[in-house]
Amino acid sequence: MKQDPFDIIANGRVLLPDGETAAVDLRIQQGLIVEIAPRLKGKKTLDAAGDYVLPGFVDLHCHGMGFCSLEKGSLAEWAALEAQQGATRFFPTLFGPPENLIELMQQHLRETDQLKATPQVGGFRLESPYLAQTGAGRGEDLAPILPELTDRLLIAGGGHIRIWDLSPELPGAVETIARLSGQGVVCSLAHTRATIEQARAAVDAGLRLVTHLFDTFAVPEMIDPGVYPAGLVDYLLVEDRVTCEIIADGTHVHPLLVEKALRCKGPKGVAFVTDSNYGAGLPPGDYRLPAGWGEARIRDRNNGVRLIARGLVLAGSALTPLNCFQNAVQLFGKSLAVASRLCSANPARLLGLNAGEVALGRNADLVMLDADLNLKTTIVAGRGVFGVYE
Ligand SMILES: [Zn+2]
Missing domain, CATH: 3.20.20.140 (Metal-dependent hydrolases)
Known part of the structure; x- marks a missing residue:
């Protein structure tokens, strides 16, 4: 993909390794998840708009x-x-x-x-x-x-x-x-x-x-x-x-x-x-x-x-x-x-x-799914490879 990778994924319901979903944002640098916290700011933000953010399959x-x-x-x-x-x-x-x-x-x-x-x-x-x-x-x-x-x-x-x-x-x-x-x-x-x-x-x-x-x-x-x-x-x-x-x-x-x-x-x-x-x-x-x-x-x-x-x-x-x-x-x-x-x-x-979990230091290999588990977006190492990511 040609476009710049995201550095922030915001407003998602993120599945964390403890098995709970949390309203947190992700900061991504060089394809890795480097920060997990609420209300992060960056250069290029992907708005997950309330969708689930899960590890990619x-x-x-x-x-x-x-x-x-x-x-x-x-x-x-x-x-x-x-x-x-x-x-x-x-x-x-x-x-x-x-x-x-x-x-x-x-x-x-x-x-x-x-x-x-x-x-x-x-x-x-x-x-x-x-x-x-x-x-x-x-x-x-x-x-x-x-x-x-x-x-x-x-x-x-x-x-x-x-x-x-x-x-x-x-x-x-x-x-x-x-x-x-x-x-x-x-x-x-x-x-x-x-x-x-x-x-x-x-x-x-x-x-x-x-x-x-x-x-x-x-x-x-x-x-x-x-x-x-x-x-x-x-x-x-x-x-x-x-x-x-x-x-x-x-x-x-x-x-x-x-x-x-x-x-x-x-x-x-x-x-x-x-x-x-x-x-x-x-x-x-x-x-x-x-x-x-x-x-x-x-x-x-x-x-x-x-x-x-x-x-x-x-x-x-x-x-x-x-x-x-x-x-x-x-x-x-x-x-x-x-x-x-x-x-x-x-x-x-x-x-x-x-990969395989949303955790610090892991690859930003992620999927976003709506409440009915329809796929919205696929991200590999911070880059959108499918879906709405502009
Ligand atoms: Zn076989």
């Missing part, structure tokens, strides 16, 4: 929005769509054969000058290839864990791979998790039929995230009739070292299970994600999606993106980061403070971002 798992993804369109176009949906940081997620991942990461790093041109992009996430099962993907998207392939992917990512999905039961998983975690890559347990012991070994090695809990997890079999079986999901729900991400549309995960996860993990142990596909953010209708996805139907934003030629099977969510936040409050009945943790503070903390 952080989406850890997303494959596309509108007609944009890593396969189609530019990261800059995708980031502009994310800004319209309140995301101040997102992690474009790759799923495909290893050679495609390498090519796509290199292409986007070239186009964005190593992501410097797209500050909303926190880095890449690799969902394939180190998975035991594909979920909605294809066999050619998967590969055995090999140190040489790990090296090639890391080099292609140029230090920008921030999240890496793995199935703990694959040979070499534990060593790879230890190696990647040691380099600051967040490893995520994904698409797996691992035993509880295999999963615990992965957590011991440094794994700290769970990919779309409940989706792609098997229901444990009753082996001893009359004895209720404990499975992998039960372990993850009580393992305090991992954050569980949940696709927050109420369709991928029933609201009862969302509530169960929140009660087990506490409000700090869950992150809402979109796992959005092409089509996310579009109004209800039938769409021809690019990259071989064919015709898809969106009934409403909480019903997913569904493939018409394949019996309306789910092919990812139609959610946007704003929808996740709205659902946290309006569908799952959580307070603004809890919703903000799920959509901002928890994912930011896990990725080590200086």
